[in-house]
Amino acid sequence: MNLIDATFLQSAQSIVDSPAPNIAEVAFLGRSNVGKSSLLNSLTNKKGLAKSSSTPGKTQLINYFDIKFKTNSEEMPYLFARFVDLPGFGYAKVAKSLKAAWNKNLTGYLQDRPNLQIFVHLIDSRHPELEIDKNVDEFLKDIKRGDQIIVNAFTKTDKLNSSELNKLKRDYPNGIFISNLKKRGIIDLQNKITGHLFGN
Template sequence: MKIVDATFLQSAQSIADSPDPNVAEVAFLGRSNVGKSSLLNTLTNRKGLAKSSSTPGKTQLINYFNIKFKTSNEEMPYLFARFVDLPGFGYAKVSKGLKKDWNRNLTNYLEQRPCLQIFVHLIDSRHPSLDIDKNVDEFLSSIKRGDQIIIHAFTKTDKLKQNDLAKLKREYPNGIFISNLKKKGMDSLQNAITEHLFGNQVF
């Protein structure tokens, strides 16, 4: 199974102006500058799909993308999902009022979106133990429904020495280790997503 099409659907400020929750969604979240946009572009093989900003914290909208998967099942040749690019967290240079609204809208989406199936928590492999990421993990674990999973994807692994990467893999045996530069880990991430979304329909 592979992604054969990915298109931008719409941006939203909150779940109130989000698209109908009629397709399974995969939310990508992480600290600002963790490489989220680059990962989405590499994963979908669409260079300009997700827009990265030179100013961390600038993206404040929830961005929705329609994703089309090609299977080898003749009876069900295509399957569909929606990737959701969430604003980066942990960047201080926004107004307090904006940050309050921003955080509330993100929390409402994560807690209340009925079609949300997967949280992909992106973590900078060079800084895997920051308090902010631990807090996000605790929050996701506290709200996660039985039909949802959390995937930990460690980005920028090409910047690690081999012994540091080996240590990280020992510490996080269930993690997925990503290098956008070398396009490593993308198959593992896609397989983890499709296995949970589609289960036995994946051929």
């Protein structure tokens, strides 16, 4: 199964002004500057699909993208899903009132979106043990429904040497190890997503 098309659908501040929950969604979340936009662009093979901000934490909206997959089945040649680019967390230069509203909207989406199937939690491979990422993992495990999965995707693995990468793989045997630069792990992540959404 191949991802053959991705188009921007809309931005929203919360689930209230989000598109109708009529198709399975995959949420991408991570600290600001973890490489989320680069990963989405690599995954969809569209260079400018997800825009990265020069100021970490500046993107405050939930961005929705319609995704089309090509299958090997004549009966059902195409399957569809939606990728959701969530605002980065761990930002500093944001007013407290905005940060509170932002967190509330983000939490509301993660907890209450009925068609959300996969949480892709992006973690910087150079800093896998940060408290903020541990807290996010605990939160996701706490709210996760039986039909949902959490995928830990470790970004920027090209910045590790081989022994560091091997240790990371030992410590996180279920992780997916990404390098946008070397196109490493992109197919693994796509297969994980399609496997859960559509079966193998």
